[in-house]
Amino acid sequence: MAEKGSGNMENNNSDDAVSGRIEQILCQPCSSEDKQTVADVFCSTCDEFQCAECSNVHNTHAFLRNHILVKAKEVKTKQVAFDMKGLDQCDEHQKVLEFFCEDENQLCCSTCAIVDHRKCHSVVEIQNIAGRSASASSKLKVKLHEVREKAEKIVQNAKTSKERLDQDVEEVSLTIRRMRDDVMKMFDDLEVSIAKDAESFKTETLDKLTKKQTDSEKHIANATKSLETIDNVDQNGTPSQKFILEQIMKRQVDVLSSDVDKECQNLETVTISFDFDDTIKLPPLPISYYVPGQLTLKCSSSESVKPITPFDPIVKLTKITSIELEQTGDDVEEPLYPGLDLLPDGRLVTIDNKNKKCLIYNEKLEKVGSYQLSYKPRSVVVVSEEEVALTSGGLYKIDFLRVSKSNEITLNRTCKVTTKYDSICMKDDRHFVVGTYDDTRPVRIVSLSGEEKDFNINFPNKKYHLNTSACTYIRNSDKIVLTDKNDHTVYIYDITSNTRVVVKDDQIKEPRSAVVGPSDCILVCSNGTNSIVQISQTGRVLSSYKLDMKLPYRVCVSKNKSLIAVSSNMNGGRKLQLLKVT
CATH class of the missing domain: 1.20.120 (Four Helix Bundle (Hemerythrin (Met), subunit A))
Structure with a gap:
């Protein structure tokens, strides 16, 4: 008699082979009760061979109806479970890891999924996504x-x-x-x-x-x-x-x-x-x-x-291509791009505030994708290879859009927030750094699932109105860069020491946005001087590049720091340019 509950098979051995004998697979539930019944099907979810009678539970109970049954004779062998030696167990609940939270990029057991990730929008079964990244x-x-x-x-x-x-x-x-x-x-x-x-x-x-x-x-x-x-x-x-x-x-x-x-x-x-x-x-x-x-x-x-010696190399910019942002097709007004960011593959994602759109451009600044929004977006940041996040100001939400390799844009999910957010950048893989307006906390932290918290920094008790300030974050040194358009000032806050550097210079007039450039320098859009100004983290102005456009508005940089894109906000002469960084 075969051993109970072990996926039993009677195989033809050379010692007792009988002419015409057929390999038989026994029903495992029956075997556990010392019955020998030939299995008719195999359920991959239950991981069992079952006879017709035992498999009827899949029709009786609704929660079992999505199980996949195949004929037993078509299943030659079952894959033997590999001992992960505790690696597939939840550290907190000591249960098998069965789920993956895509919002927070975290493995979960059934308890984690219910207790810790109930507010998340995308918690999926591991077995459904396990084959995605074979390499x-x-x-x-x-x-x-x-x-x-x-x-x-x-x-x-x-x-x-x-x-x-x-x-x-x-x-x-x-x-x-x-x-x-x-x-x-x-x-x-x-x-x-x-x-x-x-x-x-x-x-x-x-x-x-x-x-x-x-x-x-x-x-x-x-x-x-x-x-x-x-x-x-x-x-x-x-x-x-x-x-x-x-x-x-x-x-x-x-x-x-x-x-x-x-x-x-x-x-x-x-x-x-x-x-x-x-x-x-x-x-x-x-x-x-x-x-x-x-x-x-x-x-x-x-x-x-040789050990790496900190230094501040001068950034040089060379224009690659430029386009005029003109009203075309179904545009209601002349386009205005208050937010832009570069995907890892070099495509540029922009938002058109005036015409309520999210757009994709290729490396030649040819428009290759478009998505109609129901609101006027404020800013955009690339989250991953195929996902971007948009701020919406007074609508108190952050939208996550999927941008496919074929330039199709779809809405993935929405996170509700409690503050008016304008500029946005990545703090780490699970959090944003966001710039506020009409709020005494000029910069805040928001997780990918929408949880908000404040930096431990003594910010001045000042509210910035819309379009008067923007922020970015230097991950390697844990610093915040905040622009003040009306005061012609750039602030560099050190989170660790709770100190700040105040940068005022004749080359900086009406700073609009800032990004982190090569060697973690700071590149600032100087609206009043029509230039990109390079600043060190210590507040020293290193260089200034005169742009071929009036009133530069927003700037973004590629992940490898080799390209930047700049938009302008001059009525009747708005441009979008791509520049090489050396």
């Missing part, structure tokens, strides 16, 4: 290989430095001994003193190198273990398990990669030497009066991994 695990593996290679480089550097230190310290002692015959006792004292300093330096440096080596060996072990896990899941796991592992590994790999990259940037070769003073005197003197030489300690970085 993700290979990307993780490539990144882990890179992490391991870099960590191995650090280990090798530490070993070489330790060997060199041994040689250098030994050479110091030998150098001193060569002079011992000439200066006798004084050099005996010198050797003791210098060797002590050298050994102290060696001990201190060895501790650092040993720690660096140990840390990197751990990185190697972690990367190797992660690669083995990915390979095992790729070979044996279900699509859902692969998807779960992918989501978990993304964060782990990013942290691991960041740690190793930091260590790689700080690789250094440590040397030690001893040089005699040219004015050495032979008459013996106490060592406290005269030291005939100097112990020199050097730390030099390898040429291939």
Whole structure:
């Protein structure tokens, strides 16, 4: 008799093969009651072979009717579940991860989905989306290989430095001994003193190198273990398990990669030497009066991994193409673009406030897509490869639109908010930084699911009216940039220290919008001087580029900082331009 509840099959073995014998699959529910009934169907959701009688529950209960049944004879084998060793369990509720919240990019168990994500608009079953990103695990593996290679480089550097230190310290002692015959006792004292300093330096440096080596060996072990896990899941796991592992590994790999990259940037070769003073005197003197030489300690970085020195490179802009924004077709008024952003593939998304539209342009600034809105949009930001978010000012909402590769635009979802928002940019993968108007909190944080909160910054008690201020966010240094059009000022707020830099300059007149450019510099649309002004994070004006347009209004920059797009707001002469950044 076959074992209970295990997807039983009676197979033809060479020892007992009988002519004409047919392979039989038994009903699992019946087998659990010690009955041997031939299975008629297989339910992939229940993960069971069932006979006709047992499978009737799918017709009896409404919640089972969406299960997919296939004939048992068409299912040769069932996929064996792969042991994820707890990776597919919710840390908080210890339940299997069955859902994925697309709003907050988070894995959920059934309790998470009901309790923590009930307000989210897109919580889907993992098994329905698990096959979307088949190449993700290979990307993780490539990144882990890179992490391991870099960590191995650090280990090798530490070993070489330790060997060199041994040689250098030994050479110091030998150098001193060569002079011992000439200066006798004084050099005996010198050797003791210098060797002590050298050994102290060696001990201190060895501790650092040993720690660096140990840390990197751990990185190697972690990367190797992660690669083995990915390979095992790729070979044996279900699509859902692969998807779960992918989501978990993304964060782990990013942290691991960041740690190793930091260590790689700080690789250094440590040397030690001893040089005699040219004015050495032979008459013996106490060592406290005269030291005939100097112990020199050097730390030099390898040429291939020179540490990154902060600097403010001057940004140069070159116009690629330009178009006139004229009233055409079904336009009610001359177009006005108060918001624009570049998709990762180079397409430009804009909003037309006057004609209530969201538009797509290609790299030649040819209009390739359009979507009619029911309201006048205020600003737009790219959220992902195929999603953008729009602010709507006084309507108190943020719309999420899907922009397909074929330039079709559709409304995905809407988040209700409690504040009038104008400018918008990404803070991180799950939050926006938004500029307000008619509110004493000029800048706020909004999550992708619509939750609002304030920065811990002492903003002046001032309300900005519509079109008088805009903001952007510098992610790497946790700073907010806020423009004040009427005061001809740009403010740079440091969130960590709760301080600000005030930038006023003759080259900045009526600043309208700002973006983060190359090397995290700030590029500001100066409406009154018809230019793009470059500012450092310390508030220094670095350069100013005169634009071929009147009254520049909004500016955006590509993700790789190689392109910017600018719109203008001059009645009867509005333009849209694309410029190359060098």
